[in-house]
Amino acid sequence: MTQRASSKVVRILLLLGRLALAVVFLYAAYTKMRPVLPSIPWSVASIKTSLAMFGLQVDSYELLPASLVSAVAHLLPPFELFLGLWLLSGFALRLSSTVTALLIAGFLGVVVRTYMVGLKIHCGCFGGSEPVGPWEIIRDSLFVLLALAVMLGAFLTRRSHGAEVRAESQPSPSGAD
């Protein structure tokens, strides 16, 4: 495989990885913000109720005082939505992928801690009622790996692209004669 073809494959994989992460965050935000019951239509009030319900799950982690639980429950899903859209746009990918990797690593840390102390609670990660267990740890670890891969890819392709641009802009030795 030539260097140019290889670079193209990397870019495609990077795009797929970025889109996968964007979908994960958009879906996570959607499941936390959608109406808690099908009979309730989408509205500002319905989103507030959904975020208040998400607050119960944040609270069950027994990590934060009530005042912070409420803040996290109301800020995290909109931030996930923002991050999903940011990743989707591809704008400032090195920064967005770094933020993503840090955020998912934080989630993984919380899930591992919860499992280690033996709290039998629901994850709340995707709005459902999946319990915190080995599967959630594996899943979040894979997300971290993907986020790190995208972050690494974003930094390396940028550097590689810069080198290619510099090489092309330099005059050839024959031309210098």
Added chain:
Amino acid sequence: MDWRRALHLYLAYSLVFLAAPLAAISQTKPPNTKPAGIAAPQKGYGSPSAPITMEVFSDYQCPSCRSLFEITLRPMIDDYVGAGKVYLLHRDFPLPAHKFGYEAARWANAAGSLGRDQFAKVEAALYDNQASWSNDGNIEKFVAAALSAADLKRVQKLMEGCQASPSASLLGAQFRKVATAEPGCAFDVFIEQDRALGQRVPVQATPTYVFSYKGQRLPPGSGQISWPILKQFFDSLLGQ
């Protein structure tokens, strides 16, 4: 291997593993039998017509269930249950790991068959003194302290067939198992009915709570929650 190839593999593996499917969770049907001559235990607080119903699947010997009751449900009973906003329903889900949890549930059900006031008193007594009876298994002492002499006599009479410890099958050799109630203790049927309902949720740990709003069920939650956060959720739901 150059960095591009390594990155291909890394990205490709990450994407493939993300597609792993979730395992299906088996469900169990509740038993329908009901013992003759014994009133169904009343294990609810407040009005069943309240807009929000909160079902709590718990084990009287589980420390988290005690915390939930003492820290969250008590103020909720005084405030939102009293105001007719929430109907709180206790569901038994004794865990095999707790030696006296099943027996405690029998006493609470026996008190509940006299009425909801008697149930409330016994439930509070069980949680208040959990540390004590969890050590020696002397549950009756605290039931006696919670009820009037007349009520205690009636409960003791109802508990006559319940002196033997629940068998291994009732305690649940496996967590997911719902046992068929054995002859002897009439209240085991009610406990098993609750446990079967719990399996359908599915309850994977105690306490697990399920909210219904105007008859529609919301996804379950579990673990400790604080009253201010729960109240915020109720206010938001009632504002819909």
